[in-house]
Amino acid sequence: MPENLTPPTSKPQVVNFSSGPCAKRPGWSVSVLENAYLGRSHRSEAGKAKLKEVIDLSKKILDVPADYHLGIVPASDTGAVEMALWSLLGKLPLDILAWESFGQEWVTDVVNQLQLPDTRVLQAPYGSLPDFGQVDFSHDVVFLWNGTTSGVRVSNADWIPANRTGLTICDATSAVFAMDIPWDKLDVVTYSWQKVMGGEAQHGVLVLSPRAVERLETYQPPRPLPKIFRLTKKGKFNAAIFQGDTINTPSMLCVEDALDGLKWSERIGGRTGLISRSEANLAAMSEWVEKTSWVDFLAEKPETRSCTSICLKVVDEWFTTLSPEKQTECAKKVAKLLANKEVAYDIASYRAAPPGLRIWGGATVETADLKALFPWLDWAYATVKTEMAS
Structure with missing residues (x-):
């Protein structure tokens, strides 16, 4: 590399290269929020319709199977992952994979907070992936699709069997909308609007397969669950959450922004x-x-x-x-x-x-x-x- 200390003359048009919240979509301006449903209850008919529109459009663009459930949940991708870990884990032994800092956060949760006794941690240093051949799919399995802090992604799902016994729980927040997600190999997928779509923060998305719903209805975790983690009602799956009846109050400004991003994605294919x-x-x-x-x-x-x-x-x-x-x-x-x-x-x-x-x-x-x-x-x-x- 020549040691050229003269700065270039041409700059990027948009200089936002953050890994979250990410750059807004090309051409975005605050005017796209002018139809936000503000000053009214999100539980009103019109408010729920906006939330349902985000859910339906997300499922359409991502090709989420019809029998999977997609819902808007509190606290960004972190909240979505926590809901899955606290609500689903403990019935089977667990294999959890970590090769960067966020994967290590989930290790800390299941080992130190949930204190799940039958847990195997499969780790790899920054830049590498763990040995997928060691994963036991008679266990539940937790992993990231893309390591946001290492830049290392899973290249395919060939290592995940179709006839697995346990659930596969995947934090895909920096992968969904940018990489092929094999829904048939994943039972729980989490993400947030603030990553690939450049949406605003604080809201998470939780996607559940029929197998995950069955676990919710047949397994009661031996721990108290805070209200914002509860995905069942009287022992049955609370499907209303996945139709726009959110657990807590969402920002309808953020909802409008998410809709704008989804509609932009439709325009570009x-x-x-x-x-x-x-x-x-x-x-x-x-x-x-x-x-x-x-x-x-x-x-x-x-x-x-x-x-x-x-x-x-x-x-x-x-x-x-x-x-x-x-x-x-x-x-x-x-x-x-x-x-x-x-x-x-x-x-x-x-x-x-x-x-x-x-x-x-x-x-x-x-x-x-x-x-x-x-x-x-x-x-x-x-x-x-x-x-x-x-």
């Missing part, structure tokens, strides 16, 4: 269009990384590289000789310099991840903006390296 945009962004990033000597993907295998949370590590020889503290300082300086230049916001790697950069490549990001960013990344690293080495 639905799920296929969304996936194509995300994969195009990964392809552009791959082309730049291939010809750039100072950086590489954190994901070790090309087939596991995320097309949404694209995580990069610095491999420059000078950088590798630095102490871990100095490496972290260098990466943060690069991200801060680009933010100060109003070129890229929020691209520092996650605090628990190896020092580097994390650049969102989901469907709401334009490939042209990524390509405009690449020369700035080269410039920022060269500038920080020169400063720190002097």
Whole structure:
């Protein structure tokens, strides 16, 4: 890499590359919220109709099977995952997979909070995946489809048998709408609007298969469940939650914003269009990384590289000789310099991840903006390296 300390002249049109909340869809403005259903009860006929519209359109775009249930729940993807863990686990032994920080959070929950005794933790370091061959599907299985803080994704579901005994519970918040989700292999899927669709925060989505519903109706967890976790009523599955009768009060502004994103996705080809945009962004990033000597993907295998949370590590020889503290300082300086230049916001790697950069490549990001960013990344690293080495 030439040590060019002259900043580029052309900037990305949209400089929001955060991994959550993510960039709004192209062309978004606050005017899209003008039809939000405000000042009235969300439990009114019209309020529930708006919520049901989000549910129905989400199922349509994602090709969710007709016998699966999709509902809006509290507390973002975290809330959706917690509802599943606390409501469903404990009947069978558990295998839980973790290869980055959010997966480790769910390990902490089941080991330290739920204190499930028959739990096996299958782990891998940042950049890798656990050995799927070790998973026992007579157990319940909890895993992420995409590691938001490592940029490592599951490439397919071939390792999940159709005739499994346990439930598969998948945190797919940075994968849904950007990657193919094999619904027949998954019994619980969670996500939030704030990731691939660039929606506003605080609301989660919970998708349940018939097998998950059967578990809810035949298994009573040996623990008290807070109101916002309760998916049954008098021992029966509470289907009303999945028809728009939410457990708590949703923001109808956020609902309107989610509807806008879903309708935009229909205009660009639905799920296929969304996936194509995300994969195009990964392809552009791959082309730049291939010809750039100072950086590489954190994901070790090309087939596991995320097309949404694209995580990069610095491999420059000078950088590798630095102490871990100095490496972290260098990466943060690069991200801060680009933010100060109003070129890229929020691209520092996650605090628990190896020092580097994390650049969102989901469907709401334009490939042209990524390509405009690449020369700035080269410039920022060269500038920080020169400063720190002097």
